[in-house]
Amino acid sequence: xxxxxxxxxxxxxKLDPDREIGDDALEAICASGTDAILVGGSSGxxxxxxxxxxxxxRRYEVPCAFELSDPACAVPGFDGYxxxxxxxxxxxxxxxxxxxxxLRDYGHLMPWESIVGEAYLVLNPDSTVARLTEADAxxxxxxxxxxxxxxxxLWNVPVLYVEYSGTFGDMxxxxxxxxxxxxxxxxxxxxxDGPDKAAQAARRADTVVVGxxxxxxxxxxxxxxxxxxxxxxxxxxxxxxx
Ligand SMILES: CC(C)=CCC/C(C)=C/CC/C(C)=C/CC/C(C)=C/CC/C(C)=C/CC/C(C)=C/CC/C(C)=C/COP(=O)(O)OP(=O)(O)O
Ligand SMILES: O=P(O)(O)OC[C@@H](O)CO
Ligand SMILES: [Mg+2]
Numbered sequence: 001x002x003x004x005x006x007x008x009x010x011x012x013x014k015l016d017p018d019r020e021i022g023d024d025a026l027e028a029i030c031a032s033g034t035d036a037i038l039v040g041g042s043s044g045x046x047x048x049x050x051x052x053x054x055x056x057x058r059r060y061e062v063p064c065a066f067e068l069s070d071p072a073c074a075v076p077g078f079d080g081y082x083x084x085x086x087x088x089x090x091x092x093x094x095x096x097x098x099x100x101x102x103l104r105d106y107g108h109l110m111p112w113e114s115i116v117g118e119a120y121l122v123l124n125p126d127s128t129v130a131r132l133t134e135a136d137a138x139x140x141x142x143x144x145x146x147x148x149x150x151x152x153x154l155w156n157v158p159v160l161y162v163e164y165s166g167t168f169g170d171m172x173x174x175x176x177x178x179x180x181x182x183x184x185x186x187x188x189x190x191x192x193d194g195p196d197k198a199a200q201a202a203r204r205a206d207t208v209v210v211g212x213x214x215x216x217x218x219x220x221x222x223x224x225x226x227x228x229x230x231x232x233x234x235x236x237x238x239x240x241x242x
Contacts, residue, residue, distance in 0.1 A: 003115065006082075010232050011224065011225050011229065012207060013221070014039075014040060015057070016041035017044075019041075019215055032222050036065060039054060039057070040082075043128055046072075065080040067084055068084075074109075081111070081116070082116050088139060090135070118161050121160065122137050122163045123137050123144065124164045125138055129163060145173075148162075148184075152184040156184075157184050159186075166212065169191065171201070174201070185207065186207070188209065192208065198223075202231035208228050
């Protein structure tokens with residue numbers, strides 16, 4: 001059986017171990033009613049800053065998972081682990097190469113019951129993750145849907161993550177990707193700057209991820225929790241009436 005600790009998540013906050021957050025802000029985030037805290041970043045993540053952030057989050061009851069993007073940062077004690085692969089990278093190491101190296105060396109240590117593969121479709125060419133992984137983020141919509149279908153229908157990935165980190169994405173494309181999926185759980189992240197954009201994403205994705213806004217405008221970030229829950233209720237109501 002695949003781990004499914006994330007299956008009921010509608011809203012999550014993503015905290016970056018490489019960024020500072022004060023105790024009051026962290027408490028507000030953890031007690032906000034969000035479904036989980038996702039710890040991750042594409043640069044500057046270390047074992048030490050991950051342990052520090054995890055132990056601070058652990059003061060609260062909210063579930064807490066880690067996006068493991070470097071074997072040197074494999075910190076035990078999270079409720080679950082996501083291991084990202086970038087679908088539209090031009091360099092195969094970010095799709096599979098680093099993973100093979102890590103499993104060759106550490107495969108015997110893997111807590112498989114709490115590990116989930118995460119297929120990233122990186123669509124903001126100016127994001128750190130796009131630059132790091134040399135993602136071909138300027139693909140058109142037809143190609144983006146095709147990537148999503150390869151991951152979902154051919155590879156049966158558990159999670160597809162549509163990543164616009166730093167900018168709000170094309171919601172029409174997100175709808176097309178949603179409609180094309182057979183089984184993958186759909187994460188959306190990028191450029192959510194308040195309740196309105198959070199609701200738009202929640203109408204299409206299974207899980208909405210709010211990142212930078214936490215550090216830029218905490219009150220607006222907190223307001224996204226209610227907006228997502230409300231949008232999901234309305235979506236469920238419409239689906240039930242059909
Ligand atoms: C306790 C435990 C789990 C033990 C297991 C033992 C062990 C060491 C296992 C290793 C297993 C393994 C297969 C590891 C992965 C190896 C690896 C290097 C994979 C590559 C991952 C990858 C594609 C990284 C690229 C970056 C990426 C996609 C990161 C995800 C998070 C993300 C996009 C954050 C966005 O952050 P940021 O850049 O900060 O965004 P902003 O700029 O907008 O702020
Ligand atoms: O920081 P933002 O732009 O909200 O993006 C969230 C998340 O998708 C980043 O991996
Ligand atoms: Mg970040």
